[in-house]
Amino acid sequence: MSLLVRVIGWEVWVFLLALAAIVVVQMLNGHINTKSMLCGSDGSMMKNGGISPARVQLLLSTLGLALYYLVQVMTKPTAGALPEVPDSWPAMLGGSHAIYLGRKAYVRFLGMDGGKAKAKKHTQHGQ
Amino acid sequence: MTQKYLDYLMLVSGWILCIFIGLLGAVIIWKIFTGDIDLTQLISEPTGDASLSRFQFLIFTFVIALSLFLVIAAATPPHFPDIPGTVLTLLGISGSSYLVSKGIQYSDPSGTVNPAASDVVISPTQALVRYGQARQFGATVPRKPNSTVKWTVIAGGGTIDDKGLYTAPAAPAGVDPPPLQHATIQVTSDEYPDAHDLAVVTLS
Numbered sequence: 001m002s003l004l005v006r007v008i009g010w011e012v013w014v015f016l017l018a019l020a021a022i023v024v025v026q027m028l029n030g031h032i033n034t035k036s037m038l039c040g041s042d043g044s045m046m047k048n049g050g051i052s053p054a055r056v057q058l059l060l061s062t063l064g065l066a067l068y069y070l071v072q073v074m075t076k077p078t079a080g081a082l083p084e085v086p087d088s089w090p091a092m093l094g095g096s097h098a099i100y101l102g103r104k105a106y107v108r109f110l111g112m113d114g115g116k117a118k119a120k121k122h123t124q125h126g127q
Numbered sequence: 128m129t130q131k132y133l134d135y136l137m138l139v140s141g142w143i144l145c146i147f148i149g150l151l152g153a154v155i156i157w158k159i160f161t162g163d164i165d166l167t168q169l170i171s172e173p174t175g176d177a178s179l180s181r182f183q184f185l186i187f188t189f190v191i192a193l194s195l196f197l198v199i200a201a202a203t204p205p206h207f208p209d210i211p212g213t214v215l216t217l218l219g220i221s222g223s224s225y226l227v228s229k230g231i232q233y234s235d236p237s238g239t240v241n242p243a244a245s246d247v248v249i250s251p252t253q254a255l256v257r258y259g260q261a262r263q264f265g266a267t268v269p270r271k272p273n274s275t276v277k278w279t280v281i282a283g284g285g286t287i288d289d290k291g292l293y294t295a296p297a298a299p300a301g302v303d304p305p306p307l308q309h310a311t312i313q314v315t316s317d318e319y320p321d322a323h324d325l326a327v328v329t330l331s
Contacts, residue, residue: 004141008148009200015152016196020189022159023166032169037177055179062183065217066190073194080202081209082194090216097224100179101231108231 054103061096065089172232175269180228187221246322247276249314255329256285258298258305264291264326266314274318283310285328295330307331 026032038059039050065085072083158164170181191214198208249266256262264287266276278287284296293312298305310328 004138004145005205008141008145009196009205011145011149011152012196013200015156016189016193018152018156019159020193022156023169023185023189026166032166033171033175034177034182035175037170037179037182039176058179058183062186062221066186069194070190073197078198078201080198080206082198082211082214084211085213085217087213090213090220093217094220097220101224101227104228104231108235 052103054100058096058100061093065093178228180225184221184225187218191218246319247314247316247324249312249324249326252324252326253329254293254326255331256293256295258295258330261292261294262328264293264312264314266291266316266324268316268318274316277315277317279313279315281311281313281325283308283328284330285310287312293328295328305331 023032027034036050038052038055069083069085072085076083155164159166170177170185172178172181195208199205202208247266247268249264251264254262254264264278266278268274268276276291278289278291280287280293285293287293291314293310295310308330310330312326312328313323314326315323
């Protein structure tokens, strides 16, 4: 039975690593589309060369947290339980997502086009 | 005696499951390599742009899958681990952020379709070619960059090979200058047979 458990373990390990490696390689060689992932949809972002700071901070916090957690699991493997993360991490990640979503909602509902449309509507009402 | 049969049955079932999982994993990896499972749009929006919310969800999925496996394999005997509340909170933030992001995007009809995007795009769309001369056309399939296409001349004269090289017919004899004529070239994606694009050639 222990041989069976080891074989299944190796199968899953090889599959997960192969899948992760394929995704990383295909993202790096451009086969998986990553076009405009960090670009904002509003014109104001063009001041920064098309890069949206809200997206960059989310990407960095996600990668940082993911890397931190993987290192925790690999260096301090605890049998029977996933390692804890500091209480501040959910707040930090939640804040990062809130910035990203807030910016996206602002651009969608109150941003450039929406603002112009509202201003135009108000002008028409005024006339 | 019954216990012995049960142990034997468990062992056989375990090996059958092991072989099934191994074959399933191998088939999935193989199909990704051969392109039958297409990952090009793994984190893409319908508009063609990559999605950051999909990407962060993908990262968390991989990290938790690898972590779970490491922890399960480290336990003796292997068993499903306890998951701390903070980790569940992180996953909840990641998943709900993805949902809210999609909600914001899909509240705008232009966020779901890109009018400029097509399944196959020909280039150039118009060309002036002299009788008897050749002109190279190109085609791209944005959803699947390395896929093949089929070229045909659907109206007018001339021929086109499978590389997109159009050769105009010879000029009509006895007419000087030769009259302007038109030909239409169609390119069809092998991947998306319903999608096509056209180019118009003016022969002079």
